Amino acid sequence: MEGRNITSIDVFILMGVTNLPWLQKLLFTLTLSFYLLNVFGNTVIISLVFQDISLHSPMYYLLANLSFVDICFSSVTVPKMMVGFWKENTISLEGCITQMYFFHFLGCTEGVLLASMGYDRYIAICHPLRYSAIMGKMICVQFVIISWFIGLTTSLVHAIMTSKLIFCNSNKIMHFFCDVKPVIRLACVDIHLNEAVLTNVLGFLSTSTFVFTIVSYVFIILNLVKIRSSHGRSKAFSTCSSHLSVVILFYGTAMCTYLGPSTKNTIEKDRLAALLFTVFTPAMNPVIYTLRNQEVKKSIKKLLVRSSICSVKAE
Known part of the structure; x- marks a missing residue:
């Protein structure tokens, strides 16, 4: 009987965000709106970077990769979460581990990409004459490959360790997706090692990339102070203020989640x-990069002008 109980849980129930029907409907509407904005906005940025030759630079190449990761990152969890607003949301053990793997894979990749973008802004502002030599196409490609590789390997550790656990306490996951913390709490074996690896690995990765990004901005600010022209300062800072806003949003929530028991x-x-x-x-x-970045604004205007001209010719 004990053996059957231990091995019986192969389907989990995602408990979602709330049990209040009115709040579920409201959250469904808001979540769907933000998800569509995510897909549309990031798709526009990717299209602009590939179509507009003025955006063919390391900064925008990294931005296009970030936009692609953002679309995939939300797509791993959001569609499944929206199902849970209307009915009982179940997921198999294999599906749960798969979702966990891709969530952490894409999340870690985004963290390293943001650090790479911080380094790119540091070189552009502090060493502008050497920018082309330092941030060449191959270096940019290497940054992207390293980001994806770190995401792949880091998430694989958590997925493998979680798949080795035996689940028998409950099949109700107190979350709207299969994150590591709420899943491993359902195991009927000791999980101290899992928690330690989660905190240390993700803690080290998020803290180190965040510190690396902040150090880059410390040097950027010190360099901006030396610029005598206020117009030059504002123009230089406008190129990195969007990235800094995204960094604060991403790391602020991620570090609060994973740095602790x-x-x-x-x-x-x-x-x-x-x-x-x-x-x-x-x-x-995409909203932040569109509103705070003059080059992206110009590219959007050019795209709109081309679209209007094409529509007029078609008529």
């Missing part, structure tokens, strides 16, 4: 933080 209270807070960095932040990234 998992308890019943922290799981509730983690669920709210996860809503921000899976739904809100990816949708805000």
Whole structure:
């Protein structure tokens, strides 16, 4: 009997964000709106970077990769979450581990990409004459490959360790997707090693990339102080203010979630933080880059002009 109980759980129930029907409908509408904004906005940025030759630079190549990651990152969790607003949301053990893997894979990749973009801005502002030599096409490609490789390997550790656990306590995951913390709490074996690896690996990765990005901006600010022209300062800072806003949004929520032990209270807070960095932040990234970046604005205007000309000719 004990053996059957231990091996019986192969389907989990995602408990979602709330049990209140009116709030579920409201959250469904908001989540769908942000998700569509995410897909549309990031697709526009990717299209602009590939079509507009003025955006063929390392900064925008990294931005296009970030936009692609943002679309995939939300797509791993948001569609499944929206199903849960209308009916009982179940997921198989294999599906749960797969979702967990891709979520952390894309999340870690985004963190390293943001650090790479911070370094790019540091070189552009502090060493403008050497920018082309330092941030060549191959270096940019290497940054992207490293980002994806770190995401692939880091997430694989958590997925493998979680798949080795035996689940028998409950099949109700107190979250709207299969994140590591709420899933491993359902195991009927010791999970201290899993928690330690989660905190140390993700803690080290998020903290190191965040510190690396902040150090880049410290040097950028010190360099901006030396610029005598106020117009020159504002122009230089405008090129990196968008990136800094995205960094604060992403790391602020992610570090609050994973730098600490998992308890019943922290799981509730983690669920709210996860809503921000899976739904809100990816949708805000293209908005921030569009509103705060003059080159992207110009590219959008050119695209609109071309579209209007084509429509007139078609008529």
